[in-house]
Amino acid sequence: MxxxxxxxxxxxxxxxxxxxxxxxxxxxxxxxxxxxxxxxxxxxxxxxxxxxxxxxxxxxxxxxxxxxxxxxxxxxxxxxxxxxxxxxxxxxxxxxxxxxxxxxxxxxxxxxxxxxxxxxxxxxxxxxxxxxxxxxxxPPGRRSLPSRLVFTADFTTLNGSTLPRLSALEGAFPGPLELVQFYSPAERPRRRPLKQAVGRAAAQLTWPTIITHLLEDDAPLEGISEFCARHQAQLLIIAPASEAQLLRYFDSCYTTTRAYHTQIPVLVLRAVERQAQVACCDRCAERLEKEQKRAVLPDYHAVHWG
Structure with a gap:
């Protein structure tokens, strides 16, 4: 259970x-x-x-x-x-x-x-x-369980542990899930990789109905609140990259003006950081150092140069 x-x-x-x-x-x-x-x-x-x-x-x-x-x-x-x-x-x-x-x-x-x-x-x-x-x-107030869900994040940098943790909650929050990726006007040349990142995230989630959105807005927090209001979302899912970014969602300017996203439940997904490996001896330390170098350096021998 x-x-x-x-x-x-x-x-x-x-x-x-x-x-x-x-x-x-x-x-x-x-x-x-x-x-x-x-x-x-x-x-x-x-x-x-x-x-x-x-x-x-x-x-x-x-x-x-x-x-x-x-x-x-x-x-x-x-x-x-x-x-x-x-x-x-x-x-x-x-x-x-x-x-x-x-x-x-x-x-x-x-x-x-x-x-x-x-x-x-x-x-x-x-x-x-x-x-x-x-x-x-x-937030305070009586409300029913959500049937319209919105998930916003920077899907290009999303931690690999986040999506499986969200999928584990699908039984608690069934219904259509909308993925929203914002980008600034300066990021227009990156539209294709951004769209691909949202598509990869959708493929890893277990919701039967997933709708993806790629939206231009230089103020993502205000943008997601307006998006939720337009679509009458009942649950906002966020994966903030830092505590400062999380605190912005609950900033007094939004709670005082009763911004839409402060009037609905917000599900916060915290990325699980990988624990650093600790070497137990000099031999293990040498092996870990070699593995880290291999992870950083490109493997040219594996490339088919044609």
Whole structure:
């Protein structure tokens, strides 16, 4: 069974986050692991009492939502686990995601961490940098599961681990998938390789219906928001190349003006970096050095010169 990790706070938006995760858990299907991190308290008795109280609040919330917004049969099918910890979410997120082998993290756009309110999306961006699995950022409000999906990225530089990780979520997000590659006016001579990169990405994904778009726009973030609005997208999938690029999606100028992409769930795919090989002895170090040189230098002997 799949596992959805849901970091949760006790704000009003938390109910919308959990309701969305519940619907995903029924569709996929998946187990839901609820993670609540309570600010540090002095004294072991006070800490134990506070954590026990928070777990009761979580269980009460779960029992209320599972039958309010789901049919009784679907509500009974979902399995829940509870993790109530002392401290900040960003200190526990990586360990808890690994502990439950999470396939997906679902969290609110306006999540509160360490008892502090940050700019919308900033806590989610931090968690995205800590966990390996994809992170789904859900804005406040009731919404149905998506049937129109848009995936934007620079497909020419996309990490090789990203597309298989997205394909693993096809069962949770069925429906037509639109791939969007933007290019600036200065990149017009590169239209052909850009189109080929989008085509290669489409061939590696498992969605039955994939539509590709190659669009000219010197402001890709504004462009994708407008594209999503025109096509009434219900889920935006992004694969940012850096944390700074990710934070731009949740910039205050977009959240304040209620840009379209901040009003729909955003699925963030983090590239899994390859671990560097470590030599155990001088002989292995020499072998690794030769392999790296072969990877950098062209193999002229393998070329058919005609």
């Amino acid at each position: 799949k596992t959805i990790l849901v970091p949760i706070d006790h704000t009003a938006g938390a109910e919308h986050t959990l309701a969305y995760a519940n619907k995903l858990a029924v569709r996929w299907p998946a187990e839901v692991v609820l993670l609540y991190c309570h600010p540090e308290l002095d004294g072991a008795p006070a800490k134990a009492a506070a954590l026990a109280e928070q777990e009761l609040r979580l269980r009460s919330l779960v029992e209320r939502l599972r039958y309010q917004q789901l049919t009784r049969q679907d509500g009974r099918r979902i399995q829940y686990r509870y993790r109530v910890l002392s401290g900040c979410l960003h200190d526990h997120a990586a360990a808890e995601a690994a502990r439950c082998a999470a396939d997906l993290v679902v969290m609110g756009l306006e999540h509160i961490d360490c008892g502090q309110q940050a700019a919308p999306g900033n806590h989610a961006a931090t968690i995205t940098g800590l966990v390996i699995c994809p992170v789904l950022v859900v």
